[in-house]
Amino acid sequence: MSPDSDNLPAVPADLAAMRVGYAAQAMNSPAPESNLDVAALEDGWLPLLRRWLDQARSAGVVEPNAMVLATVDEAGRPASRTVLCKGLSEEGLVFYTNYGSTKARQLAAVPYASATFAWTAFAHQVTVRGPVERVAPEVTAAYWHTRPRGSQLGAWASQQSQPIESRSALDARLAEVTARFADTEQVPVLPDWGGLLLRPETVEFWQGRANRMHNRVLVTRAEGGWTATRLQP
Numbered sequence: 064m065s066p067d068s069d070n071l072p073a074v075p076a077d078l079a080a081m082r083v084g085y086a087a088q089a090m091n092s093p094a095p096e097s098n099l100d101v102a103a104l105e106d107g108w109l110p111l112l113r114r115w116l117d118q119a120r121s122a123g124v125v126e127p128n129a130m131v132l133a134t135v136d137e138a139g140r141p142a143s144r145t146v147l148c149k150g151l152s153e154e155g156l157v158f159y160t161n162y163g164s165t166k167a168r169q170l171a172a173v174p175y176a177s178a179t180f181a182w183t184a185f186a187h188q189v190t191v192r193g194p195v196e197r198v199a200p201e202v203t204a205a206y207w208h209t210r211p212r213g214s215q216l217g218a219w220a221s222q223q224s225q226p227i228e229s230r231s232a233l234d235a236r237l238a239e240v241t242a243r244f245a246d247t248e249q250v251p252v253l254p255d256w257g258g259l260l261l262r263p264e265t266v267e268f269w270q271g272r273a274n275r276m277h278n279r280v281l282v283t284r285a286e287g288g289w290t291a292t293r294l295q296p
């Protein structure tokens with residue numbers, strides 16, 4: 064504890080005073096969007112999610128495909144962390160991870176997740192919820208071989224989410240796998256590593272507006288298609 068930590072206010076004043084009106088964010092887009100409405104979701108969730116993702120990418124948002132993935136542990140308590148969405152189609156959202164990691168173990172026990180994108184520069188948020196399953200090994204292999212060699216070796220070096228005694232021990236593991244694959248042109252796919260597909264059951268689009276009068280539209284899987292419902296902000 065630092066000597067003057069006792070003098071820190073419980074909630075720093077600058078945090079409490081941080082406030083955004085959302086009018087500016089609404090204007091950030093090259094063609095300012097009108098109010099989000101259920102009509103924008105008539106064709107389901109995918110076109111608008113693609114459009115918002117593209118908008119963030121074109122504007123130079125760093126890692127616009129980053130999403131916060133929530134799972135539950137064995138006691139039903141939530142756990143969350145960021146992952147990168149690496150595949151987007153009518154089927155759902157794909158991310159890649161170590162199947163021995165905490166998140167993947169939790170998903171093996173309770174195969175259901177919630178993933179949230181937040182592009183605050185545009186006052187846009189999208190939350191996708193649904194069941195999760197492993198992708199086919201060929202899909203994982205195709206993605207693995209697009210990864211830089213350094214990332215492939217790093218994945219081999221790490222038993223994700225397991226404790227390790229020190230940074231130097233981790234670096235030694237990287238040196239070890241780098242030497243092991245030195246004469247191998249293509250680093251093989253790490254066993255027990257791969258893609259997970261989140262199949263949307265619900266997708267909520269949130270668009271910030273002035274005076275807290277935000278737009279929210281919930282898209283729900285229905286017989287043969289999707290239904291869109293406006294929610295109060």
Ligand SMILES: Cc1cc2nc3c(=O)[nH]c(=O)nc-3n(C[C@H](O)[C@H](O)[C@H](O)COP(=O)(O)O)c2cc1C
Binds near residue numbers: 145146164223
């Ligand atoms: C921007 C960002 C992107 C990340 N992308 C991934 C990813 O795609 N896959 C992954 O396994 N971990 C990714 N991570 C690391 C995870 O947040 C997390 O630390 C790791 O997966 C271990 O989580 P777990 O112990 O809950 O399984 C990313 C972290 C950040 C900050």
